[in-house]
Structures are given as C-alpha cells and as structure tokens.
Amino acid sequence: MHLFHDSVMLSAAGEALSNILQFHRLIFLWLGVLVGLAIGLLPGIGGLTGFALLVPFTYTMDPYSAFAMLLGMASVTTTSDVIPAVLFGVPGTAASQATVLDGLPMTRRGEAGRALSACYLSSMFGGLIGAAILAVSLPVVRPFVLSIATPELLGLTIFGIAMVSTLSGKAPLRGIVAACFGILIGMIGTNVQTGQMRWTGGLLYLQDGVPMLPVLLGIFAMPELCELAIQRKAIADDVRFSAREGMAQGARDVLHNWFLVLRLGGLGAVLGAIPGITGAVTDWIAYGHALQSEKGARETFTTGDVRGVIAPEAANNAREGGSLVPMLAFGVPGGAAQAILLGALMVHGFIPGPDMLTTHLALTYSMVWSIALANIFGAGLCFLLSGQFARISTLRYTLVLPVVMAIVYVGAFQGSRSWGDMYVLLIAGAVGWGMKRLKWPRPPLILGLVLGVLIERYMSISFMRYGADWTLRPGVVVLLAMSALVLLRPLFSLVRSGGLARLRPSGGIAFELPDLAYVLFLGVGLYMLVTAQGWIFSARIGPTVVASTLVVAGVISLAYKVLVAQPQGGPGVGGGIHMDLAVDDNDALSTKVVLLRAARFFGWFIAFLACMALIGMIPTVPLMIVAFMRVEGREPWRLSLILAACVTAIVYGVFDQIIHVLWPGSLMGEWFPALAAIVPSM
Amino acid sequence: MGLTRRELLSGIAVTAAATIARPVPGQAAEDFYRGKTLTILVSAPAGSLTDFVARQFAPFYVKHIPGQPQVVVMNVAGAGGMVAAASLQSRLPKDGTVIGFLQRNNLYIPLLDPHQNSFDPREVNWVGSLDKVNYCMVAMTRSGVTTAEDLFKKKLIIGATGFANENRTLPALLDQYLGAQMNIVPGYSDRGEVYLAMERGEVDGWASTIDGLAQGEPARMLADGTMKVLLHLAWTSHPSFPDVPNLSTFVTDPQIKALFDFFLLPFQAGRPLAVPKEVPQDRLDVLRKAFDDTLKDPDFLAANAAKDYAVDPINGQAVADIVTKLYATPAAQLTQARKIVTP
Secondary structure (H helix, E strand, O other), rough: HHHHHHHHHHHHHHHHHHHOHHHHHHHHHHHHHHHHHHHHOOOOHHHHHHHHHHHHHHHHOOHHHHHHHHHHHHHHHHHHEEEEHHHOOOOOOHHHHHHHHHHHHHOOOOOOOHHHHHHHHHHHHHHHHHHHOOOOOHHHHHHHHHHHOOOHHHHHHHHHHHHHHHHOOHHHHHHHHHHHHHHHHHHEEOOOOOHHHHHHHHOOOHHHOOOOOHHHHHHHHHHHHHHHHHHHOOOOOOOOOOOHHHHHHHHHHHHHHHHHHHHHHHHHHHHHHOHHHHHHHHHHHHHHHHHHHOOOOHOOOOOOOOOHHHHHHHHHHHHHHHOOOOHHOOOOOOOOHHHOOOOOOOOOOOOOHHHHHHOOHHHHHHHHHHHHHHHHHHHHHHHHHHHHHHHOOOOOOOHHHHHHHHHHHHHHOOOOOOOOHHHHHHHHHHHHHHHHOOOOOOOOHHHHHHHHHHHHHHHHHHHHHHHHHHHHHHHHHHHHHHHHHHHHHHHHHHHHHHHHHHHHHHHHOOOOOHHHHHHHHHHHHHHHHHEEEEEEHHHHHHHHHHHHHHHHHHHHHHHHHHHHHOOOOOOOOOOOOOOOOOOOOOOOHHHHHHHHHHHHHHHHHHHHHHHHHOHHHHHHHHHHHHHHHHHHOOOHHHHHHHHHHHHHHHHHHHHHHHHOOOOOOOOHHHOOOHHHHHHOOO | OOHHHHHHHHHHHHHHHHHHHHHOOOOOOOHHOOOOEEEEEEEEOOOHHHHHHHHHHHHHHHOOOOOOEEEEEEEOOHHHHHHHHHHHHOOOOOOOOOEEEEOHHHHHHHOOOOOHHHOOOHHHEEEOOOOOOEEEEEHHHHHHHOOHHHHHOEEEEEEOOOOOOOHHHHHHHHHHHOOOOOOEEEEOOHHHHHHHHHOOOOOOEEEEHHHHHHHHHHHHHHHHHOEEEEOOOOOOOOOOOOOOOOOOOOOOOOHHHHHHHHHHHHHHHHHHEEEEOOOOOOHHHHEEEEHHHHHHOOEEEEOOOOOOOOOEEEEEHHHHHHHHHOOOHHHHHHHHHHHHHOO
C-alpha cells in the first residue's frame, strides 16, 4: 500500500517535471522570475502586488504555464529583496529585515559581493528545501495543519516574542521596553474582537492600524541613510574581493554552513505552512534561532557575520513552498496573496482542496517544480550579477543617497497610499535614528510590532473558545516551555558570569542627556496606559499589560542607569553584543556636527514633503534628486539630470502606469486643474 | 490699505483656477468621455473579491459609455472602504472621471458610528449596484446543530472575522433578539481561517454568504454532508437552498423586524457604485445608463458566469432609495443597531 502510494507520487512528480520543462512554459516561468526579482528590489511592492498584476494575464494560459509564471514571481521576491537590504540597509520586502543586521556591516567592510552571493545561494538552497519538504509532505500534511489550532499559534507567537531577550543583546531591559513599544504601536487601530478604536484620534488613516511598511522603513532604512548623510562618504571604502572572489567566498560560506541552511530551510517551510505566520515573523525567528544555536554567534552577529545573512534568507525562501500547504490541502488561502492564487486555480477549473493531492497531483507537483526552478533561475541570475551590485557600495554618497531616499519615500507611501504614511515614516525615522545613536536595540521594536497584534488576537480567541484550558494542550505546553527557555537563558548566563554582582548602588545620581530617551518611551507608555482604562475589559487588558510592562522595565532600566555604579561604562554591562548595527563613528565627529547633519538629512525629507504637497510626488522626485546632488555634492548638472530622469522614469512607470497608484493630489493641482490633468500625481 | 503682494498673487491664482476649472458649457455628455480616462476607485485591496469583480466589470463598462474612454482601476483600501468613499466625496475630481466602487457597509456604518462620519451616502449620487448579498448560518453536522430550530435550543460555537463585520453582527442579532444560543468567537483574519478552524474542530459554524458556499471546500463539505445550511438570514429563502427556512418564520415582533430590516436592507445593494454629487446630471445619466446596459450585456454576463460569479444588479435610483430608507430609521432602532456594531 505504502509502496503503491510512493510510486503514484513519483510518477506524478515525473509527469509534472516533463510538463514544466516544455519550452514555452519555461519562458513563462522566466518572465515570472524577472517580474519577481524587480518587485523584490523595490521597497513598497511585494508578492501580493505581483500576483494582482500577473493574474489577469494567466486566464488565457494553460494552467501549468499560469502557475509557473505566478509561482516563479512569488518565489524570488525574497531572493532579490536582499540587494537594497545588504547594500543600503533598506529592506526590499518585510522579509529581509533581519538580513540588514549583518548584511550592511559586511558591505561596509567591503564584502558586499560575498554577502550577496551568500544570500542568493542560501535563498536558493532554502527554496529547494522548501519545495522538497512540500513535495514529500503533501500527502500527509493535513493532520499536521489540523493539529495546529489557535492556542498552538498563540504558543508559537509567544515563542517568537520570547526571542526579544535574544534580540536585545546586552540591553535586555531596553529590549523589553522597545518590544512593548512596538506592540503598543501595533495595537493602534480598531480592535477586531471588540470593535474598540484604540488611539486612532478619529483618523480614518489609523483605523486599520499603523501600516507596517512606513514603520519598517522608518525604523530600519532611514537611520542607515541618515548615518550615510552624517559620514559623508561611500558605504564601503573599497570592495575587498573581486567580483569572482566575492561570489566564490559567499558560496563557500553557504556550503560551509550547510547544516544551518538545512535547519532553517526546514524551519521556514514549516512556519510557512502555518497561516498567519508571515515572512516578517519567520525572518526574526530564523535570525533569533541562528543567534542562539550557532557557535560564537553572540559575539559576532550584527557585526557582519555571514551566518546572520544565511539564516534568514534560507528560511524565507523555504517559506514559499510551505505557504502553499493550506491552499493545496484545504482549499483555504493562508493570506491575501494565496487568496489570489486560489482564485486563479478556480478560474482554471481546479477545485483546491483534497483533490489537489489526488486527482490533480500532477498540477500540484508542477507547482513544486516551478518553485524549485524559479529559485535556481532567480538566484542564478542575481548570483552572476552580485559582483556588479557590490560595486554600488563604493559609489559617492551624493550619488547613492538621493536615489535611495527617493525610492524609500515612494516605497513608504505604498503602505496605505496616504499622507499618513509620510508622517509615520518621518516619526519612525526620527525614533529609529535616536534609538540607533543612543544604543537602544531596534529589532525588538519590530518584533513587537509584527507579533503583538497576533498574540492579542490569538489569545482572545483561545480564551473565548477554550477558557483557561488552552494552556494544557500538549503542543502549547511544549511551546511555552521552549519560550521560557529562550527567554531566560540570557538571564542565566548573566547570573553565571556574575553580572548581577555589579548591581550595587553607586550612591550618586548620574543623569545624562541621552537618558531623555527614557522620558519619551515612559511618557508614551504612561499615556497609553492611562487612556486605555476607559475601554471595555477585552479591549483594555492587552494594552494595560503591555504598557505596564513597558513602564516597569523602563523605570528599572533607568534607575539602574542613573543610580548604579558603572565601572566599565555603558548600560546593562554583562557581556554580549549590542544587538543593533553599530554607529560608525571612527571619525569621532563632534555631537554638534552629528546633530547638524542629521537635522539636514531630515530637513531634506521635510523639504520633500513640502514640495510634494505643493506640486505632487512624481515631479518632486527629480527636483529633489537634482537639488540634493547640486547642493550636497556639487555634482555636475549633466549627471544630476540623467540620474534624476532615470529614477523618475522608474517611479512613474512602476507606480503610476503599472500599479495605478491614486496620488494624494497637490496644492498646485488644486489651483490649476488643467496642469494637474497633464502632470502625473499633481 | 492696499493688497499685499501675497494676497494679490493668491487672488490671481484663485481667479485663474476658477476660470480653468469651470466646466465648458454646452459640452455634451456624449462627447465628454471621448479621449478621457475613467478611473474606477475600488474600496478594497488588490486581490479581494470586490477587486476581482471591479476589474471584471471595468472593461465592459467603458464600452457602454459614449466616447469609450480608457479605464484605470485603482485600489484605495482602508477602514472597510470608508477611505475610498470619503475621498470620493471630498477630494477627488468631481467632473465624472472618477467613479467609486464601494461596499454596502458604506451605506449604513456612517449612520451608526460617529467616528465614520467623513462619508455620507446621501452626499453622493448612486450609479447602481452589481449584486445582492445573501447570508445564511452554516454549521458542521458533528455539532448536533442541524436545523434552524436547533440554533435556539443547543449551544453552537461559531467563528467570525471583525467585530463590525456582518458575519458577527448578524449572529449577534440572532442571539440578542431571537434567543439563539451561539457563542461567537471573533478575531479570525478571513474566511479561510474560519474554515480551517471549522475543520479542526475549533468552531462549528459561521455566518457565510451564499456565494461563498458555491465552490471549493465549503461546497465539498455541503455535498458530503459534513456541513449544513441552517437558516437564511433574509426574509425569503435563496433559490440555492430553497428548503432551508428563513427569518420570517422566527421574527414576528414588528420592532425586531424593523431592526433586522436595518441590517438586511443594505444587502440589496451589495456592491454599489457612486460618483460625487457635483457631477453634472447629464453625465450622471450617461454613467447610469451605461451601468444598466453593461449589466444586460451578454458578453459581460458570460464572462462572469465563466468565473462562477453571478451578478444581481439594481439601478442607481434603487440604491438611493435604500439610503433614504436607512436614514429614515426611527431613533429607537438606531440605538439598538448601534449597540450591535459598536463596543
């Protein structure tokens, strides 16, 4: 019986392969891959946009070609999204946040080629592992997915948030404060369980919550760009490897860490099969896992350890295979992108669900092959170009910065395509830069933002459905025990290393100016704590617990900082790394210069906003690029104009002509409607 | 006291703008759309069913507009369609080149929730609505709740998405006013999550649309008997399940009937289209006629049928009548309805 089953599977897989290897289908797969790579490069558009764009073309194709193209696109967005992440610290999609942490320091060291090559190869192997796991597990996957009920999802998300203690490095209390802050930001908006509007201030913009994208770009990308503007030099002084050496070194790194790739590929595929666990969550769980399990990672991660880019990339490409499971095995989509894919399946006359594992097994396996081939094509193409990409890191900052700034602004605007996104980017950017400079770890904030809402939602469902009994389910017990272990392990090592002995009051008070950051976090926490008390219990309990935790952790951390002796200086001394990108202050610029240049950087952004309000977003893009290049770098007119024209053409083509973004309009457009009819986005 | 330079400049700007903006008199609506682009503003994200329906509709629609304009479909999601509706009412061009593809909750939520008053369905002109929405209660057979009567006798745990979503408010109405015994668990992100929860035994049913039962996993579960349709949340039984009872059997009190009416009436205008009030009457007439013609276009109907989507239209006046009726709801019913939708 079992043997029979295996042979059915094998013959279906074989038939599927020969179907996919038809020339015209491979062409469609290639097309999908190219679109997917382009989408991954630009922050602001992801796989969902790609599906929405491509699906209409697939109605007239044969189903094998259609899914080859769609999955080809979806499989590689997380391959190319590392390029902006590694080169500029700008995550191309939410799934490449963690890659920034080690990717950017490698670039600064001149190892961009090595980092990129390692990313692509681990992406490819991850994608292949994901496809393989999907292929093998499909016939038996239903019980696995059915065994994961909401309490198990809750356990899993708690496990994710427990990573905060790992991702906070040597400042655990600050990490908790940042994580709670992130959770509270995630709680802004309509509470789905009670309909309570939380901290929306009556704004429609905030009703669905703060969009992830501008926060992500603000917290991660803006501070790195600001640093570039402060340092006023190329990201890397020199490329350390030739194109070929870099590629080879990256490949060696991946092969050398084959077990890490294998583990995280498996982890990614399993997490992908669970609806609700997005790429952003997978990314951090993968990074946290590598940080905990790899030898010496606690000393070298975030300083440009190649394992820090291999781990999240392997997991994220493996995810794509796993994410097909709910749709194929149950006929229910695991998210918006899967919903589109499901629609496309039905248009082609397939009924997703158990039939996909029996009658239509050949089509199902053609999907698996599509994912596998797309990963090879996509990674291969990027791999061959990685040396060229690496050179970008040595360009003058006056060439790189205006282009990346414009793309980040336009990208952030895709969060919900409203002015609110720009304000969120500005606020998050300022907070992110402050955190980076004052050594507050940023990853916990994002982790809190991503997981906080999920935890609240799952917890509410668990309690409403199971009462307190949910805690007794075996899967939950295991997950909670693992969470406790992850959470407490850094504490144990602190105790063992005698870190606690340093907790002796100094008798004096040492309040420094940077401690004002505490005032901001504590102030926001207290405000949210107080204002939440007017709501009904189920809407209030989550914010109350989180805000209280923030306040308590913040007060302890501040008291420790102000009152406790610090012989070696620095907060939370106890060994370990500062869990964030280090500020590159070799030049020892004076604080005044740093602040002045940062103000200038944010001044450019505010000027962009003002100009956007006046004449619209698209006309502002070339204007700002030229102005920046002329004013900051005295770049020649010719070069400035050419660069500005190229970027504008891309922005106009992609966002106006292909995606049809509804621009917010401008004053000029209101005054002169005739002009607005001609100039895009005015 | 002379004019300052700034005042003078802005005065010139305003005059110039007013001159340019004024519609050219005598330009026939038939010619207006020639060479122009009609923007269809979808109030739901790319990839949603509403988006799918809108993109399906768009190319056929412009074929029926004299002058055959180009068409662009834009997604403006957010706040349950309220962002799109509000920008349609306030800031988008009012010359008839932008048409809003809205959702039924835009018709009644502003009446119930003071936070959502940035849109007033009486302040736009309605072009028509593509389909009607029909809800029904479904339950897994294993729960032992297999008939409408069981809903009032036995406990049933059902899933729901958002608090203000119809798949929660309708069962909540049954619980509160008809004595149904459902324990509603909201918070699932979409129907897919609810069905997964049903399959793994976490919840045993939910309020589904009839359309949502037509294909895929729900259709399979109905066919093999693991899931049953118990009750139509309407005054008549939908032809897809003619033997299943509807609300008229259970609602007798006229007060309660009026309350249910408030929630059920907007379903007649499931996917309504609107233009800003300032659009000239002759252009509105053109858009309305094109809508009616499109919904009779055999090619359009065939294209929809091929994708298993059935249209069930009403015209613009009928949508406007529904809005008028909703806004005439007595205060007592509004207060009751508000309690269902807001915390």
